[in-house]
Amino acid sequence: MPDLTHGDDAAAVNALRSAVMRLSRRLKHQRVDESLSPTEMSVLGTLARCGSATPGELARKEHVQPPSMTRIVALLEGKGLVRLEPHPEDRRQKVVTQTEQAETMLEESRRKRNAFLAGLVEGLDEDEWAKLRAAAPVLEKLAHL
Structure with missing residues (x-):
């Protein structure tokens, strides 16, 4: 196991x-939509990746308190970006x-961000681009641990 607190490993983590x-x-x-906060965008991204969820499930996935998620969902619903439906098994939940x-x-946002990254990648040489392609799955794993 690398020593992540000292030396080259710590410098790499930093x-x-x-x-x-x-x-x-x-x-x-x-x-694409400047009126949405980063948290609201994150909630929409979670719904896109994971599918429909209760507000409680979303709060856990987004690491926010349930009352905060209730407010976020209400804001998104008011903007026409989410809808609340009855829970199929528990009538007390939505x-x-x-x-x-x-x-x-979200698709427009992905296209815009991908185009931005593609522009940055054009500044890399072939060896740097190969390393970045190889690192992408590892970064994805870190993002979901």
């Missing part, structure tokens, strides 16, 4: 953190489902 944060900030500026409007907006 560089990775810094680079991911800077790139994330730059990508956040490539939004299920949050994204609308076609949300799907369209």
